[in-house]
Amino acid sequence: MKTAVIVFPGSNCDQDMYYAIKDGLDEEVDYVWHAETSLDGYDAIMIPGGFSYGDYLRSGAIARFAGIMPAVIKAAKEGKPVLGVCNGFQILLEAGLLPGAMLKNKHLKFICETVNLQVKNNDTQFTKLYNQDEVIRIPIAHGEGNYFCDDETLKELQENNRIVFTYSGENPNGSRADIAGIINEAGNVLGMMPHPERAADALLGSDDGLRLFQSILNHWRESTHAAYTS
Amino acid sequence: MKKVKVFITLKESVLDPQGQAVMQSLHNMDYKAVKDVRIGKYIELQMEDSADVAEQVDTICDQLLANTVIENYRYEVEEEVHS
Numbered sequence: 001m002k003t004a005v006i007v008f009p010g011s012n013c014d015q016d017m018y019y020a021i022k023d024g025l026d027e028e029v030d031y032v033w034h035a036e037t038s039l040d041g042y043d044a045i046m047i048p049g050g051f052s053y054g055d056y057l058r059s060g061a062i063a064r065f066a067g068i069m070p071a072v073i074k075a076a077k078e079g080k081p082v083l084g085v086c087n088g089f090q091i092l093l094e095a096g097l098l099p100g101a102m103l104k105n106k107h108l109k110f111i112c113e114t115v116n117l118q119v120k121n122n123d124t125q126f127t128k129l130y131n132q133d134e135v136i137r138i139p140i141a142h143g144e145g146n147y148f149c150d151d152e153t154l155k156e157l158q159e160n161n162r163i164v165f166t167y168s169g170e171n172p173n174g175s176r177a178d179i180a181g182i183i184n185e186a187g188n189v190l191g192m193m194p195h196p197e198r199a200a201d202a203l204l205g206s207d208d209g210l211r212l213f214q215s216i217l218n219h220w221r222e223s224t225h226a227a228y229t230s
Numbered sequence: 231m232k233k234v235k236v237f238i239t240l241k242e243s244v245l246d247p248q249g250q251a252v253m254q255s256l257h258n259m260d261y262k263a264v265k266d267v268r269i270g271k272y273i274e275l276q277m278e279d280s281a282d283v284a285e286q287v288d289t290i291c292d293q294l295l296a297n298t299v300i301e302n303y304r305y306e307v308e309e310e311v312h313s
Binding site for chain 1: 243244245247248251294295297299300
């Protein structure tokens with residue numbers, strides 16, 4: 001599996017993401033600069049956390065129009081796995097690949113801590129290796145992770161099992177329905193505020209995030225194997 | 231040239247934690263008359279004259295300046311006076 005980690009000016013979790021793929025999965029991975037225009041040849045796309053363009057205007061608003069974004073949208077439409085973490089999630093929202101928007105955290109604080117997440121849907125290509133409703137430990141680090149959507153969108157997300165992760169216990173940021181991560185209708189674009197790449201090695205305090213990357217790899221292997229044998 | 235003044239505000243249905251914090255502070259300062267505070271953004275654009283300035287500004291706001299999931303916008307177009 002060949003993975004692209006998109007790098008914007010102000011990305012700061014790109015190296016963690018790279019490390020999770022390279023050392024965590026032992027798979028091929030490249031940094032792809034935001035000014036590039038093609039993602040041909042990549043099997044998975046990761047949009048890392050950070051503060052792209054200094055979070056000017058709104059988090060993710062300017063990154064959404066970067067040169068690479070048409071290629072990200074194309075990859076998403078083609079069904080390739082696209083994972084947006086933290087600022088990456090914000091960019092996916094701004095790009096319209098996922099519904100909703102981010103508000104400032106309810107208590108206005110930037111929160112940097114490891115939280116309990118509940119896996120609300122383990123039947124996705126990102127979460128197959130988790131148990132349904134399993135509680136995992138993953139760090140968060142954001143000032144604008146207060147997920148907002150209207151009632152209609154929330155109902156749609158709930159009815160179609162598109163809420164993949166929720167905060168378990170105390171909701172740190174005030175997000176609607178305790179949402180920490182959601183997936184698109186087709187099931188190949190996941191946005192989440194918590195950082196699985198920061199929990200991809202026991203040395204980092206938790207390796208609960210590694211199974212997310214392993215799930216993507218397994219799914220990719222199964223789908224390419226199916227393609228070869230069919 | 232036209233000067234376009236764009237005002238971006240959070241939709242009524244969206245809570246504004248920043249506004250709430252400022253209101254709390256005003257109350258602590260004894261400005262009890264303040265019943266609500268909503269914080270928005272003000273953006274000025276200088277634009278070339280053209281027949282479809284309003285149309286262009288609508289598109290610019292929808293695409294980039296405002297996130298219409300959570301924000302509303304309105305704007306005023308003024309003749310730029312050169313001194």
